[in-house]
Amino acid sequence: MSRAAAGGNSGRVLVVEDDEGIRDMLKYNLTAAGFTVQEASDGASGLRTARTARPDLVLLDLMLPGMSGFDFCRALRRSSRVPIIIITAKDSEVDKIVGLELGADDYITKPFSIREVLARVHAVLRRAQPEANEPKGIPEQDSIGGFSIDRAARRVILDGADVKLTAREFDLISYLLAFPGRVHTRDSLLENVWGREFAGDRKTVDVHIRWLREKFAERAPFEIVTVRGIGYRLDRQPAPIDLLAGAKEDHIGGRGR
Secondary structure, eight states: OOHHHHSSSOEEEEEEOSOHHHHHHHHHHHHHTTEEEEEESSHHHHHHHHHHHOOSEEEEOSSOSSSOHHHHHHHHHTTOOOOEEEEESOOOHHHHHHHHHTTOSEEEESSOOHHHHHHHHHHHHHHHSHHHHSOTTOOSEEEETTEEEETTTTEEEETTEEOOOOHHHHHHHHHHHHSTTOEEEHHHHIIIIIOTTOOSOTHHHHHHHHHHHHHHTTTSSEEEEEETTTEEEEEEOOOOOOTTHHHHHHHHHHHHO
């Protein structure tokens, strides 16, 4: 459980913002709301702080000196699942989709209301709690034949080799594997994998399904099936049965009689 859920305070927030006025305003209001706030004015120092201080949430500007916010997201996601909310003046749909696909949990455009920021911070932290983020009963590890997934380590292995997945691809295949045979609408996948605050195109689900199919094409012991007009379903395929095994055993046993 995160510090935000376990302690008496609201949690620890890292603000990565090069505009001192905005940074001070965010710090003041977050502190007043009960958060412990750390600051960074550029991406590189923000990344160091995120890795050492282990905040509960990061508020991130995109247009930073040196390392961009996109590069920050990409680098941090290699080692951490800490929730990230992007706060930026870049309001194009492309920028929003790129940020979310790189692993951000929410996206707020400037100018913004501090009440909206606080509401979204609380919402993202609630979703980040394990008991709120995953239905009960999902195991940390799962395996089918030569395929295995370790949800705690965020690692997928197929036929002895690691499969490289983006943060969102991992979350999607993890969720589908947890409910084999169940039909999921695009909206339900967006809510459970991307989060309720996702404001992008529903077609991002189709794109990620296509990427997963390409990475696991005809190799994994499962199939992601399109249910026309509804959404998607993951079907597990049973491990192949060696029909010669019994005959071999009989033959070996027969030689000993």
